[in-house]
Amino acid sequence: MRKVLDPFSLGMWAMILLVITITATLGVWFNTERRNSNPDRRQSFWQTKNPQRRRKSAYVRLALDSFLQKGNFFCGASVEHDPNANLASKILAFGFGFFILITVSAYVANLAAFLTRSEFQSVTTVNEAIRKGYTLCAHPVVENELRSQLPNAKFFFHENGKEFIGMLKDYDDKKCEALVIGWEDTSTDIDFLSMLCERSLVFTDSVLAEISMGFPIRPSLSAGFSYWMYYGQKFEDINIPNLKEKYSPTEALDSQCVIQLSELSLQSADEYAMITVQNMYFPLVFFAVCALIGIILQCIYAFSSNRRSLIGRVSQLDLTTTGTTARKDRFLMRRRSRMKSRDGTQDDGRFRDSRIEATEE
Numbered sequence: 001m002r003k004v005l006d007p008f009s010l011g012m013w014a015m016i017l018l019v020i021t022i023t024a025t026l027g028v029w030f031n032t033e034r035r036n037s038n039p040d041r042r043q044s045f046w047q048t049k050n051p052q053r054r055r056k057s058a059y060v061r062l063a064l065d066s067f068l069q070k071g072n073f074f075c076g077a078s079v080e081h082d083p084n085a086n087l088a089s090k091i092l093a094f095g096f097g098f099f100i101l102i103t104v105s106a107y108v109a110n111l112a113a114f115l116t117r118s119e120f121q122s123v124t125t126v127n128e129a130i131r132k133g134y135t136l137c138a139h140p141v142v143e144n145e146l147r148s149q150l151p152n153a154k155f156f157f158h159e160n161g162k163e164f165i166g167m168l169k170d171y172d173d174k175k176c177e178a179l180v181i182g183w184e185d186t187s188t189d190i191d192f193l194s195m196l197c198e199r200s201l202v203f204t205d206s207v208l209a210e211i212s213m214g215f216p217i218r219p220s221l222s223a224g225f226s227y228w229m230y231y232g233q234k235f236e237d238i239n240i241p242n243l244k245e246k247y248s249p250t251e252a253l254d255s256q257c258v259i260q261l262s263e264l265s266l267q268s269a270d271e272y273a274m275i276t277v278q279n280m281y282f283p284l285v286f287f288a289v290c291a292l293i294g295i296i297l298q299c300i301y302a303f304s305s306n307r308r309s310l311i312g313r314v315s316q317l318d319l320t321t322t323g324t325t326a327r328k329d330r331f332l333m334r335r336r337s338r339m340k341s342r343d344g345t346q347d348d349g350r351f352r353d354s355r356i357e358a359t360e361e
C-alpha cells in the first residue's frame with residue numbers, strides 16, 4: 001500500500017483533498033439558484049416553495065454527497081458535464097478538470113517507477129548486522145582489530161589463503177551473510193568489483209577498523225619523499241584519493257552496476273522523487289483563479305436576482321383586500337339566492353349565469 005501512496009508527498013495528498021472539498025462546497029452553493037425542470041431529487045429540494053424549512057442537516061448531506069461525487073470524478077479522471085449548469089459552475093468545472101488532468105497524469109507517470117522499485121532485503125549497517133546475528137566474513141590479517149572493535153560480532157575468517165576471492169567463495173558457500181572488505185584494497189580491481197555486482201553486493205559507509213599504511217622506502221629517501229608529498233598535496237592538490245578518483249576504474253563497469261550504497265541511494269533519490277505541492281504550483285493557481293471567477297459571477301447573479309425580486313414584489317395588503325372583496329361579492333350573491341327562494345321565485349337560467357359570472361369576478 002505504501003508504494004501506491006509514494007508518488008505524492010503527504011502535503012500533496014492533503015492538497016488534493018482540499019481541492020475536492022472546495023469544489024464540492026462551491027458546487028453546492030452554485031446550484032442553489034438553479035431553476036430548471038430536472039426532476040432530480042437534489043434539485044427539487046432547492047426548488048421547494050418554502051425555503052425556510054431547509055435544515056442544516058440537509059446542507060451537510062448535500063455537501064457530503066457533493067464531496068463523494070467530486071471524489072469519484074477525480075478518481076475516474078473526469079468531470080461532471082451538465083448542459084443546464086450556470087456559468088459559475090461551468091468555470092469551476094473547467095478549473096477542476098484541468099487540475100485533475102495534470103494531477104492524474106503526473107501520478108500515473110510516477111507510479112510505474114515506484115511499483116517496480118526493488119528495496120533492500122538485507123542490512124545496510126554493521127550494527128544492524130550484529131543485532132540480527134549475521135556472520136561476517138573477514139580477512140585473517142585484521143582479526144585482532146575487528147575483534148577489539150566489535151567484540152559482540154560473529155566472524156568467519158578465511159583460512160585458505162585466497163585473499164578476497166576466497167572470501168567471496170565463503171559467501172557463496174553460505175558461511176556468512178556479509179563481508180568485511182577493505183575499500184582501498186579492492187576499489188581498483190575491476191574483476192573483483194564485477195564479481196560484487198553479480199552478487200548484488202555494495203560497499204556501505206560503515207567503518208569497522210582503520211589501519212595505518214606506509215610506503216616501503218629507504219631511510220635516506222624518506223625525508224625528501226615526505227616533503228614532496230606534502231608539497232603536492234598543499235600546492236598542487238595531488239594526493240592518493242584524488243589520483244584514484246581520476247583513474248576511476250568503475251567507468252569500465254556496466255552502467256547498471258553500482259558498488260557503493262551512497263551512490264545507489266543518490267540515484268534512488270533522483271529517480272524516486274515524490275511530487276510535492278511546489279511541483280503542482282501552476283495547476284493549483286489555475287484552479288484557484290477559476291474558483292475565484294466562479295465566486296464573483298455567483299455573487300453578481302445573486303445580487304441581481306435579489307434586486308429584481310424587490311422591484312417586482314406585490315403588496316400583501318392589496319392581495320388581502322382583493323380577496324376580501326371577492327368573498328363579499330360571493331356572500332351577497334348567495335344571500336340574494338336565498339331571498340329569491342323564500343319569495344318563491346323560480347331560479348331561472350339567467351340568474352344562474354349571472355351568479356356564475358359574479359362568482360368568477
